[in-house]
Amino acid sequence: MRRTRILTAVLALAAGLLAGTPPALASDAIAAKKVSIAADSYTWKNARIDGGGFVPGIVFNRAEKNLAYARTDIGGAYRWQESTKTWTPLLDSVGWDDWGHTGVVSLASDAVDPDRVYAAVGTYTNSWDPGNGAVLRSADRGASWQKAELPFKLGGNMPGRGMGERLAVDPNRNSVLYLGAPSGKGLWRSTDSGATWSQVTNFPNVGNYAQDPSDTSGYASDNQGIVWVTFDESTGTAGSATRTIYVGVADKDNAVYRSTDAGATWSRVAGQPTGYLAHKGVLDATNGYLYLAYSDKGGPYDGGKGRLWRYATATGTWTDISPVTEADTYYGFSGLTVDRQRPGTVMATGYSSWWPDTQIFRSTDSGSTWTKAWDYTSYPNRSNRYTMDVSSSPWLIWGANPAPPEQTPKLGWMTESLEIDPFDSNRMMYGTGATIYGTEDLSKWDSGGQFTIKPMVRGLEETAVLDLASPPSGAPLLSALGDIGGFRHTDLTKVPPMMYTSPNFTSTTSLDFAESNPNTVVRAGNLDSGPHIAFSTDNGANWFAGTDPSGVSGGGTVAAAADGSRFVWSPQGTGVHYARGFGTSWSASSGIPAGAIVESDRVDPMTFYGFKSGKFYVSTDGGATFSASAATGLPSGDTVRFKALPGTKGDVWLAGGASDGAYGLWHSTDSGATFTKLSDVEQADTIGFGKAAPGATYQTLYTSAKIGGVRGIFRSTDRGATWTRINDDAHQWGWTGAAITGDPRVYGRVYVATNGRGVIYGDTADSGGTGPTPTPTGACAVTYKVTNEWSGGFQADVQLSNTGTSAWSGWSLNWTFPNGQTIAQLWNADHTQSGSAVTAKNLGWNGTVAAGSSVSFGFTGSWSGANAKPIAFKLGEQTCTVR
Numbered sequence: 001m002r003r004t005r006i007l008t009a010v011l012a013l014a015a016g017l018l019a020g021t022p023p024a025l026a027s028d029a030i031a032a033k034k035v036s037i038a039a040d041s042y043t044w045k046n047a048r049i050d051g052g053g054f055v056p057g058i059v060f061n062r063a064e065k066n067l068a069y070a071r072t073d074i075g076g077a078y079r080w081q082e083s084t085k086t087w088t089p090l091l092d093s094v095g096w097d098d099w100g101h102t103g104v105v106s107l108a109s110d111a112v113d114p115d116r117v118y119a120a121v122g123t124y125t126n127s128w129d130p131g132n133g134a135v136l137r138s139a140d141r142g143a144s145w146q147k148a149e150l151p152f153k154l155g156g157n158m159p160g161r162g163m164g165e166r167l168a169v170d171p172n173r174n175s176v177l178y179l180g181a182p183s184g185k186g187l188w189r190s191t192d193s194g195a196t197w198s199q200v201t202n203f204p205n206v207g208n209y210a211q212d213p214s215d216t217s218g219y220a221s222d223n224q225g226i227v228w229v230t231f232d233e234s235t236g237t238a239g240s241a242t243r244t245i246y247v248g249v250a251d252k253d254n255a256v257y258r259s260t261d262a263g264a265t266w267s268r269v270a271g272q273p274t275g276y277l278a279h280k281g282v283l284d285a286t287n288g289y290l291y292l293a294y295s296d297k298g299g300p301y302d303g304g305k306g307r308l309w310r311y312a313t314a315t316g317t318w319t320d321i322s323p324v325t326e327a328d329t330y331y332g333f334s335g336l337t338v339d340r341q342r343p344g345t346v347m348a349t350g351y352s353s354w355w356p357d358t359q360i361f362r363s364t365d366s367g368s369t370w371t372k373a374w375d376y377t378s379y380p381n382r383s384n385r386y387t388m389d390v391s392s393s394p395w396l397i398w399g400a401n402p403a404p405p406e407q408t409p410k411l412g413w414m415t416e417s418l419e420i421d422p423f424d425s426n427r428m429m430y431g432t433g434a435t436i437y438g439t440e441d442l443s444k445w446d447s448g449g450q451f452t453i454k455p456m457v458r459g460l461e462e463t464a465v466l467d468l469a470s471p472p473s474g475a476p477l478l479s480a481l482g483d484i485g486g487f488r489h490t491d492l493t494k495v496p497p498m499m500y501t502s503p504n505f506t507s508t509t510s511l512d513f514a515e516s517n518p519n520t521v522v523r524a525g526n527l528d529s530g531p532h533i534a535f536s537t538d539n540g541a542n543w544f545a546g547t548d549p550s551g552v553s554g555g556g557t558v559a560a561a562a563d564g565s566r567f568v569w570s571p572q573g574t575g576v577h578y579a580r581g582f583g584t585s586w587s588a589s590s591g592i593p594a595g596a597i598v599e600s601d602r603v604d605p606m607t608f609y610g611f612k613s614g615k616f617y618v619s620t621d622g623g624a625t626f627s628a629s630a631a632t633g634l635p636s637g638d639t640v641r642f643k644a645l646p647g648t649k650g651d652v653w654l655a656g657g658a659s660d661g662a663y664g665l666w667h668s669t670d671s672g673a674t675f676t677k678l679s680d681v682e683q684a685d686t687i688g689f690g691k692a693a694p695g696a697t698y699q700t701l702y703t704s705a706k707i708g709g710v711r712g713i714f715r716s717t718d719r720g721a722t723w724t725r726i727n728d729d730a731h732q733w734g735w736t737g738a739a740i741t742g743d744p745r746v747y748g749r750v751y752v753a754t755n756g757r758g759v760i761y762g763d764t765a766d767s768g769g770t771g772p773t774p775t776p777t778g779a780c781a782v783t784y785k786v787t788n789e790w791s792g793g794f795q796a797d798v799q800l801s802n803t804g805t806s807a808w809s810g811w812s813l814n815w816t817f818p819n820g821q822t823i824a825q826l827w828n829a830d831h832t833q834s835g836s837a838v839t840a841k842n843l844g845w846n847g848t849v850a851a852g853s854s855v856s857f858g859f860t861g862s863w864s865g866a867n868a869k870p871i872a873f874k875l876g877e878q879t880c881t882v883r
Contacts, residue, residue, distance in 0.1 A: 041765040047479070049758055055071070159220055371385070396409045478521065597640060614634050665681040686703055713736065778804015817836040
């Protein structure tokens with residue numbers, strides 16, 4: 001899956017949106033009167049898609065069972081929650097100015113102190129990301145973080161991001177960490193648990209491999225540098241630094257280095273193979289083997305040849321243990337793992353085998369012999385050692401019906417991360433370009449049975465959102481996404497059955513519906529070969545392709561007339577066009593430049609609008625001709641998003657700009673002839689509308705903006721006269737500048753586009769969006785268990801059981817902490833806390849609890865002095881038994 005979604009952030013950066021802080025457009029005193037910071041209580045969730053992007057790293061803690069983390073290239077890091085088999089996001093607190101820190105290049109979980117976890121963050125090493133990288137450290141499993149800034153950039157979404165892990169904790173002296181840097185910055189070390197870092201100046205090789213040295217953007221031409229660090233834990237004792245450390249370098253002739261004196265000196269490992277890059281280096285200290293997975297390219301897409309090697313640490317003997325001959329490879333190797341319960345068992349992937357499928361290899365004799373996840377019987381027929389169950393994420397079949405030897409769903413692609421649970425030989429997880437797959441009956445591989453592979457990705461949302469729409473009828477949410485096209489959500493709490501098909505765009509760049517006929521929907525997008533526009537007459541449930549005018553190379557933006565009778569399209573590669581009907585014949589529009597952003601008036605079907613390079617354009621003849629408005633003072637660049645208000649002709653709101661020029665929010669009530677700038681909005685990047693507040697007649701406004709000196713998601717119920725920030729510092733999601741819309745049917749509900757964390761939606765406390773408060777008549781029981789405790793903090797699991805005779809249609813559990821404990825983060829429920837009193841309430845998906853069944857949630861919290869358990873719980877007015 002190609003990562004086309006880098007463009008969302010790149011376009012914003014190129015225009016300087018994220019650089020610096022401009023002078024305030026109004027005095028702080030005035031601005032403070034017009035904005036209320038976090039004055040409303042919002043509940044934030046994801047519209048479920050489950051996955052949708054590349055997972056280059058999965059890390060299990062070696063000391064504590066069921067403690068695992070996953071990293072994504074642009075969407076943050078996650079922690080596994082065993083009780084619910086879900087992932088908890090850990091980097092939602094990353095703000096607008098540090099958006100690059102949502103790209104995670106490496107993770108490390110401390111085996112000495114499992115509460116400690118580290119993340120090396122930064123998205124690009126070239127100019128696309130203006131900020132340097134950092135190492136984040138947490139003493140509470142990622143519930144909160146401290147940051148150590150680095151003097152160089154890191155590349156969570158750069159070529160080579162599947163290699164690793166670049167970050168490692170000394171398993172004997174856990175205050176010592178190493179970090180492999182890209183861009184010729186070398187090897188770095190911390191001796192104070194990640195608080196400070198210094199370069200290991202005597203490390204002899206900074207790497208020299210670049211995917212494409214001629215790339216002038218700096219993306220593919222970056223030196224991929226130091227790519228992994230592995231400790232030999234057998235060469236140290238508790239409290240003393242590990243003596244032997246292996247380091248992988250992006251250098252085909254000198255890929256592996258070693259220190260035998262705790263990092264004081266380093267040397268190239270003698271006798272090593274050449275001609276390949278070592279993607280992974282995994283050590284089996286029990287048998288004294290270092291396993292290495294090699295590829296001729298850095299990945300994660302490319303790689304045409306590869307080998308697997310084993311290095312005997314005691315004798316220095318190198319053995320080629322590749323499962324196939326070099327001539328038979330058309331892929332590189334990665335996804336390397338060792339079964340810690342049975343160290344002679346090794347697995348690896350052919351990560352870059354795109355066709356007909358990825359391949360997974362397994363050996364139970366330290367690499368002497370291998371078996372494959374699938375093999376040919378008589379070509380093109382295959383025999384699989386596995387079955388696949390994607391019923392929880394049905395879109396993973398991609399709407400495809402391939403001919404053998406291809407199958408759907410695929411075993412995967414870009415399979416750089418594969419890990420066997422160190423405490424459970426039956427459990428394996430691996431990342432792909434679209435999801436995390438896993439199995440819990442892996443031993444069937446060896447016994448001759450078929451093991452079952454399922455998505456293990458719930459809670460991990462990794463799509464880049466390019467556009468959003470919430471029609472007044474039909475599905476509440478339509479999304480345009482990078483890499484997987486987009487979805488029609490009829491239920492925000494459930495994974496849609498399929499992405500848009502007929503055609504399947506690699507990325508949908510724009511979508512719109514007819515305001516007075518919401519069954520008519522149009523989308524435009526990118527496709528390597530095929531049409532770039534599609535239409536639906538049933539609210540996006542089914543689609544048919546339109547016809548491209550000559551020269552189209554990309555989706556661009558598209559607008560539907562208010563009644564669905566015509567469309568205006570501004571694709572990449574050619575100028576603006578219009579069509580009557582469903583795009584079978586397009587005509588060139590006049591008076592508007594190519595590349596303009598286009599939108600429709602939501603009342604008059606003949607009126608369309610455009611914007612390009614500081615000029616606003618208007619058409620009153622259905623898009624045939626446009627005229628430039630006389631309005632001045634608008635942003636000079638093209639980082640602008642604008643929308644027309646439903647229900648009122650000519651009511652237009654425009655957001656955008658750059659910090660070195662005009663930047664903010666503008667409003668027109670005369671179809672763009674004139675615009676008035678809102679003085680209290682310092683910066684704004686999106687604008688959307690939702691249902692009017694109770695007692696109000698004008699629709700609610702939503703924006704991702706900087707108001708009153710604060711960056712956030714804001715709401716106005718009075719036409720922009722005053723604003724309320726509705727998110728908080730724990731819910732920022734990095735860059736949120738692509739799209740925003742309210743829900744026309746639910747007051748207070750807002751849908752927020754993120755660049756890697758999927759579609760976030762929020763409900764105000766009085767919108768009823770979190771489910772009903774129950775009045776159960778039966779009995780209940782509660783089990784409250786502190787699963788981990790550390791100085792000043794703890795983690796707990798709560799199980800609520802329905803011991804009555806009838807089902808609950810919702811639940812709300814109340815308790816009081818005896819020692820004033822405070823919840824920091826809670827998952828699988830909504831919660832509020834006032835003093836010591838806590839209320840935990842069901843989410844939309846877990847409100848129904850049958851008689852005899854139970855529901856669980858967990859949280860991390862802080863304590864001081866004592867951490868006694870609550871002694872009483874109430875479900876509504878019903879007192880529960882405490883177990």
